Amino acid sequence: MSNELESLRERIEVINDEILALLQERGSLAKKIGEEKRKQGTQVYDPQREKEMLNHLIDNNKGPYNDNTIKQLFKEIFKASTDLQKSENEKHLYVSRKLKPEDTIVQFDNGAIIGNNKKTFVFGPCSVESQEQVDTVAKDLADRGEKFIRGGAFKPRTSPYDFQGLGEEGLKILKNSKDKYGLNVVSEIVNPAHFEMADEYLDVFQIGARNMQNFELLKEAGKTNKPILLKRGLSATIEEFIYAAEYIHSKGNNNIILCERGIRTYETATRNTLDISAVPILKQGTHLPVMVDVTHSTGRKDIMLPCAKAALAVGADGVMAEVHPDPSVALSDAGQQMDLNEFDSFHKEIVQAAKLYEK
Numbered sequence: 444m445s446n447e448l449e450s451l452r453e454r455i456e457v458i459n460d461e462i463l464a465l466l467q468e469r470g471s472l473a474k475k476i477g478e479e480k481r482k483q484g485t486q487v488y489d490p491q492r493e494k495e496m497l498n499h500l501i502d503n504n505k506g507p508y509n510d511n512t513i514k515q516l517f518k519e520i521f522k523a524s525t526d527l528q529k530s531e532n533e534k535h536l537y538v539s540r541k542l543k544p545e546d547t548i549v550q551f552d553n554g555a556i557i558g559n560n561k562k563t564f565v566f567g568p569c570s571v572e573s574q575e576q577v578d579t580v581a582k583d584l585a586d587r588g589e590k591f592i593r594g595g596a597f598k599p600r601t602s603p604y605d606f607q608g609l610g611e612e613g614l615k616i617l618k619n620s621k622d623k624y625g626l627n628v629v630s631e632i633v634n635p636a637h638f639e640m641a642d643e644y645l646d647v648f649q650i651g652a653r654n655m656q657n658f659e660l661l662k663e664a665g666k667t668n669k670p671i672l673l674k675r676g677l678s679a680t681i682e683e684f685i686y687a688a689e690y691i692h693s694k695g696n697n698n699i700i701l702c703e704r705g706i707r708t709y710e711t712a713t714r715n716t717l718d719i720s721a722v723p724i725l726k727q728g729t730h731l732p733v734m735v736d737v738t739h740s741t742g743r744k745d746i747m748l749p750c751a752k753a754a755l756a757v758g759a760d761g762v763m764a765e766v767h768p769d770p771s772v773a774l775s776d777a778g779q780q781m782d783l784n785e786f787d788s789f790h791k792e793i794v795q796a797a798k799l800y801e802k
């Protein structure tokens with residue numbers, strides 16, 4: 444190598460070290476700014492501030508890098524700062540694994556557990572329609588050793604003309620079934636004023652996808668002392684989902700179960716797109732148990748089983764799916780609920796699969 448090349452490279456290496464030292468100093472300042480912003484409750488990303496700094500830098504750019512290159516380089520630096528600030532902020536979230544490294548385990552009086560490397564299943568009809576309908580499914584579940592049943596009494600439907608659920612009457616039906624078969628009952632609450640009334644009937648309050656950012660509902664859920672099953676919103680990012688859980692936790696209720704239930708994408712082959720990667724991301728980022736609803740994510744009985752197995756394989760603490768004694772006459776989601784025969788083979792296979800992953 445010529446002496447000239449060698450000495451130019453040496454000078455560049457010295458500059459690398461200087462840039463690195465300056466980046467370290469800049470990063471530390473960005474962290475402090477982030478801390479101030481957190482105290483003030485202001486947004487991490489400040490596009491106006493970034494624009495002003497970029498304009499200033501371009502005004503002073505004397506080459507040899509062109510303005511666009513300078514812009515790109517500094518945008519990367521700003522992005523690194525916002526990433527740093529966000530990751531620091533996470534340390535202050537109640538639901539964050541950075542704050543609490545050990546898993547949250549949700550426990551129930553009948554010995555059931557959600558979390559703790561157990562695979563838990565929540566099955567049941569989409570809507571509560573009659574005592575007989577719920578009892579038929581509850582008996583089937585209890586005979587299989589299952590510990591939970593789900594069923595909707597308050598149904599937030601896309602069309603106001605679709606079946607809206609039996610309301611409190613539906614909760615009473617679920618409770619009767621619970622008393623007969625010893626299952627924990629999961630049902631959705633849509634109105635903040637209903638938690639008190641529903642408390643005597645339910646073991647888990649579900650907050651559905653359409654209400655994931657109903658902040659008043661989340662706050663009321665946080666004031667109860669029952670486990671909350673929080674479903675991911677149809678178009679919610681993982682970050683928004685985590686903040687929704689934070690709303691509940693921040694009001695004092697730390698018994699939260701997250702549920703990935705598919706998100707809206709351009710894909711039409713399934714009802715929603717099951718975001719399987721959300722499971723390990725949520726498990727890494729939070730200490731909460733994570734379940735996967737294979738009925739609402741896929742909307743297709745023919746692929747529910749492989750998707751359920753995939754959910755367990757990527758670390759989900761359990762799976763939810765809909766079962767109805769006679770789906771053809773169901774008052775909601777008739778096409779996607781399993782009948783008891785279909786459920787029999789689904790259940791046998793998923794219980795086998797669960798054994799592979801339970802520690």
Ligand SMILES: O=C(O)C(=O)C[C@]1(C(=O)O)C=C[C@@H](O)C=C1
Nearest residue numbers: 473476487488489492521524525
């Ligand atoms: O000045 C701020 O508000 C910062 O948070 C620092 C900083 C930066 O790195 O310069 C980071 C993120 C913002 O979008 C803008 C600027």
